[in-house]
Amino acid sequence: MTERSLVLIKPDAVARGHLGEILARIERKGLSIAAMEMRTATESVAAAHYAEHEGKPFYAGLLEFITARPLVALVIEGPRAIAAFRQMAGGTDPVEKAVPGSIRGDLGLVTGENLVHGSDSPESAAREIAIWFPQLA
Ligand code: CMP
Numbered sequence: 001m002t003e004r005s006l007v008l009i010k011p012d013a014v015a016r017g018h019l020g021e022i023l024a025r026i027e028r029k030g031l032s033i034a035a036m037e038m039r040t041a042t043e044s045v046a047a048a049h050y051a052e053h054e055g056k057p058f059y060a061g062l063l064e065f066i067t068a069r070p071l072v073a074l075v076i077e078g079p080r081a082i083a084a085f086r087q088m089a090g091g092t093d094p095v096e097k098a099v100p101g102s103i104r105g106d107l108g109l110v111t112g113e114n115l116v117h118g119s120d121s122p123e124s125a126a127r128e129i130a131i132w133f134p135q136l137a
Helices: 011-015 019-029 043-049 059-068 081-089 103-107 122-132
Strands: 002-009 032-039 071-079 116-118
Touching: 002 019, 002 081, 002 122, 011 019, 011 059, 011 071, 019 032, 019 071, 019 081, 019 103, 043 059, 043 122, 071 081, 071 122, 081 103, 081 116
Parallel strands: none
Antiparallel strands: 002 071, 002 116, 032 071
16 A cells, blocks of 8 residues: 655764665655755644653753754655654664664764654654645645
């Protein structure tokens, strides 16, 4: 079944010059890009996106990190796009959880700078697409 997922190529990945590599991995997998925009996230978009983490110890740092520099937001599309991208991304901790071959496993070291975000369920995807690309929701 065709699905959509909201992907963020986070500011650390853009600053380190990994934009092309991550886009190439998405395309190589066979997923298509339905929307894409480089922008610096506003505080309100970031807070809406990470609402479930409000109150956690890393929340303030997370918001500061995600709003500080440009990121690339995408809507990707394809069969099982949500699970497919989460497998490609690897676990949240780039060293302890993400396996080699995944984006985080190959390119990351730190949980707070883990290069990408991908929606974790159809409900999250719908919510996140409405936040980042209201024109598509
Ligand atoms: P993401 O998949 O975008 O969703 C929540 C983010 O919080 C996560 O990736 C991490 O980048 C970030 N984060 C920072 N510190 C932690 C932590 N200690 N535990 C979990 N997530 C963290």
